[in-house]
Amino acid sequence: MFSINNFVGALILASFFLPGLNHLGRSKKTHKGARQSSLLEQESGTYLKKWTGRLPIALIYPNKYGVGVSSLGFQLVYSLLNTPDNIVCERFFVPEDNQSSLRSFESGRPLEEFSLLFYSISFEHDYVNIARLLLAGGVPLFAEDRRDDLLTAGNPLVIGGGVATFMNPEPLAPFTDLFLLGEAEGILPALLPLLSETLNTLTRSQLLLRIQKEIAGAYVPGLYKPVYDDVTNRLIDSVPVVSGIPVRIAKVTVPSVARAAHSQLLSPAAEFSNLYVTELGRGCSRGCRFCAAGFIYRPPRLWDADAVIKGVEERGDDVRRIGLLGMEMAAQEELESLSSYLLESGCSLSFSSLRADRISGPLLKLLGSSGLKSVAIAPDGASERLRMVINKNLSEEDILTAAERLAEVGLYKLKLYLMIGLPTETYDDLQEMLELIKKVRQRMLPIGKARGRLCEITLSVNCFTPKPWTPFQFHPFGGEDIPDHSVGSAAFAIKSLKAKIDFLKKGLKKEPNVRMNHDKPENVLFQAVLSRGDRRLAKVLAIMARDFKPWKQAMRKAELLPEFFAIYRHKENDYFPWHCVDHSIEQSFLWHEYQKSFKAKMTVACDTSICRRCGVCGD
Numbered sequence: 001m002f003s004i005n006n007f008v009g010a011l012i013l014a015s016f017f018l019p020g021l022n023h024l025g026r027s028k029k030t031h032k033g034a035r036q037s038s039l040l041e042q043e044s045g046t047y048l049k050k051w052t053g054r055l056p057i058a059l060i061y062p063n064k065y066g067v068g069v070s071s072l073g074f075q076l077v078y079s080l081l082n083t084p085d086n087i088v089c090e091r092f093f094v095p096e097d098n099q100s101s102l103r104s105f106e107s108g109r110p111l112e113e114f115s116l117l118f119y120s121i122s123f124e125h126d127y128v129n130i131a132r133l134l135l136a137g138g139v140p141l142f143a144e145d146r147r148d149d150l151l152t153a154g155n156p157l158v159i160g161g162g163v164a165t166f167m168n169p170e171p172l173a174p175f176t177d178l179f180l181l182g183e184a185e186g187i188l189p190a191l192l193p194l195l196s197e198t199l200n201t202l203t204r205s206q207l208l209l210r211i212q213k214e215i216a217g218a219y220v221p222g223l224y225k226p227v228y229d230d231v232t233n234r235l236i237d238s239v240p241v242v243s244g245i246p247v248r249i250a251k252v253t254v255p256s257v258a259r260a261a262h263s264q265l266l267s268p269a270a271e272f273s274n275l276y277v278t279e280l281g282r283g284c285s286r287g288c289r290f291c292a293a294g295f296i297y298r299p300p301r302l303w304d305a306d307a308v309i310k311g312v313e314e315r316g317d318d319v320r321r322i323g324l325l326g327m328e329m330a331a332q333e334e335l336e337s338l339s340s341y342l343l344e345s346g347c348s349l350s351f352s353s354l355r356a357d358r359i360s361g362p363l364l365k366l367l368g369s370s371g372l373k374s375v376a377i378a379p380d381g382a383s384e385r386l387r388m389v390i391n392k393n394l395s396e397e398d399i400l401t402a403a404e405r406l407a408e409v410g411l412y413k414l415k416l417y418l419m420i421g422l423p424t425e426t427y428d429d430l431q432e433m434l435e436l437i438k439k440v441r442q443r444m445l446p447i448g449k450a451r452g453r454l455c456e457i458t459l460s461v462n463c464f465t466p467k468p469w470t471p472f473q474f475h476p477f478g479g480e481d482i483p484d485h486s487v488g489s490a491a492f493a494i495k496s497l498k499a500k501i502d503f504l505k506k507g508l509k510k511e512p513n514v515r516m517n518h519d520k521p522e523n524v525l526f527q528a529v530l531s532r533g534d535r536r537l538a539k540v541l542a543i544m545a546r547d548f549k550p551w552k553q554a555m556r557k558a559e560l561l562p563e564f565f566a567i568y569r570h571k572e573n574d575y576f577p578w579h580c581v582d583h584s585i586e587q588s589f590l591w592h593e594y595q596k597s598f599k600a601k602m603t604v605a606c607d608t609s610i611c612r613r614c615g616v617c618g619d
């Protein structure tokens with residue numbers, strides 16, 4: 001499945017508010033809009049199946065088509081659901097405009113005609129869209145309000161999956177009958193036959209209990225009761241309400257693949273128009289301490305070169321633009337041999353971000369011949385010290401050399417990703433980033449001049465959000481230094497992040513050909529709330545979806561404080577909402593990594609053949 005920092009996800013900046021959904025009609029008379037029809041016509045790889053004799057499944061992506069079709073994970077699930085001949089799976093996206101009603105992408109049917117609704121979600125900012133789409137499709141928003149009867153069109157089962165759900169499913173738990181925690185290839189082949197066999201004979205609760213007992217990775221949140229501390233009001237446990245079901249749900253991981261996952265659909269409306277994407281592996285061995293993808297996809301797996309080539313070879317004869325996922329983790333030799341293969345096959349390479357210490361040899365040659373003009377690298381931490389705090393292992397010289405080499409092969413537009421609000425960050429660190437940008441410019445400038453080209457640098461600044469399952473899960477959002485088990489101030493966090501953004505802006509103001517963009521700390525605060533939140537937040541999402549309230553008002557109405565979830569410093573043995581999922585990562589390891597970060601001590605990358613330190617790899 002797909003990762004938070006994946007190839008496409010890293011560049012998707014989906015709109016947080018999607019006004020079209022606020023006015024979404026439920027008219028059965030309106031068919032899919034003209035825009036939806038034209039997107040379908042331009043897409044290749046679509047499954048168009050007749051309905052007669054088949055079980056219909058709706059697959060929902062809670063954002064617009066262009067975002068959903070860019071997700072390799074969503075495409076993979078679409079293909080897996082359509083593989084059995086007795087199933088017809090059609091997609092739903094947030095409608096393209098205010099006038100369109102919610103209709104399936106393929107045949108234009110309303111959501112009410114499906115008895116099984118799957119959704120796949122990657123980002124916290126799309127949570128509210130799940131609520132809005134269910135309401136627009138006439139589905140009772142809370143699972144407890146759905147009829148305990150046979151599952152039929154009009155009384156559907158709501159099944160959630162995607163990376164956000166196996167990071168922390170709890171904020172969406174009250175809307176969801178069943179979560180599938182882990183990689184779809186490892187779960188769907190067992191689940192789909194069970195659904196087909198029992199749909200007409202078992203009631204909702206009977207079916208859910210059977211799935212919970214029999215299917216690996218299944219999590220029926222209604223079978224687990226949260227326990228809150230009487231004094232602190234914090235979640236302290238989640239207990240099964242029936243016997244014979246696991247206390248925690250082990251995430252499902254596939255150990256290897258015969259053919260690497262690859263694009264099933266090509267569309268000019270995707271973030272990278274008509275780009276054919278193939279996975280090099282899953283996860284990342286680097287262990288950057290802020291990065292959820294680096295932990296929840298453990299163990300890191302690099303696919304065999306044969307499997308990758310097979311994945312690339314599935315492209316159509318006329319497809320030449322290839323994107324590779326997982327380049328951060330791939331060994332230098334593998335990248336080089338794959339680059340040689342792509343060069344010989346007349347292909348060009350695209351990517352969202354490269355590791356600055358991996359750019360050389362045939363890869364550089366391939367990049368040069370690919371006609372690309374822009375490239376992104378992600379220092380993430382503002383200074384060399386901070387990059388040790390976050391375990392990024394990227395020196396200033398790595399970044400400067402990469403910028404120079406990339407400019408030499410014609411990539412004159414460089415984007416640098418930076419996070420602010422990281423643990424221990426000071427203005428000295430930010431000053432070092434300003435100096436680094438000047439140095440990058442000085443190195444690139446003469447190369448561009450010699451070729452008669454301007455070099456452009458963009459600094460892309462994002463606020464750091466503490467993510468579940470990472471060493472920084474214990475840390476408060478916003479960078480305020482608060483004591484253990486205490487709550488900080490949202491106003492302070494926002495003010496401090498804004499001041500850092502202003503400092504960087506001011507520092508770059510006079511630098512020619514250097515631009516800066518940044519996210520909004522207020523919006524990121526809500527992402528941080530959802531990221532570390534529990535089931536009580538579903539009420540906030542419901543208010544936002546039903547009453548069209550902004551998140552702050554909705555939280556007030558639900559009598560919940562953002563600080564309680566986002567700006568709180570946890571301790572080593574705290575219970576977290578995401579402990580319902582078992583990733584096999586030991587909390588003591590995460591705590592140890594968190595403590596190491598304060599001493600700016602690095603941890604070496606995973607070597608799954610010998611390493612046993614985090615608890616994921618077996619004997």
Ligand code: SF4
Nearest residue numbers: 606608611613614617
């Ligand atoms: S046990 Fe070691 S190699 Fe395996 S995932 Fe954990 S840190 Fe990586």
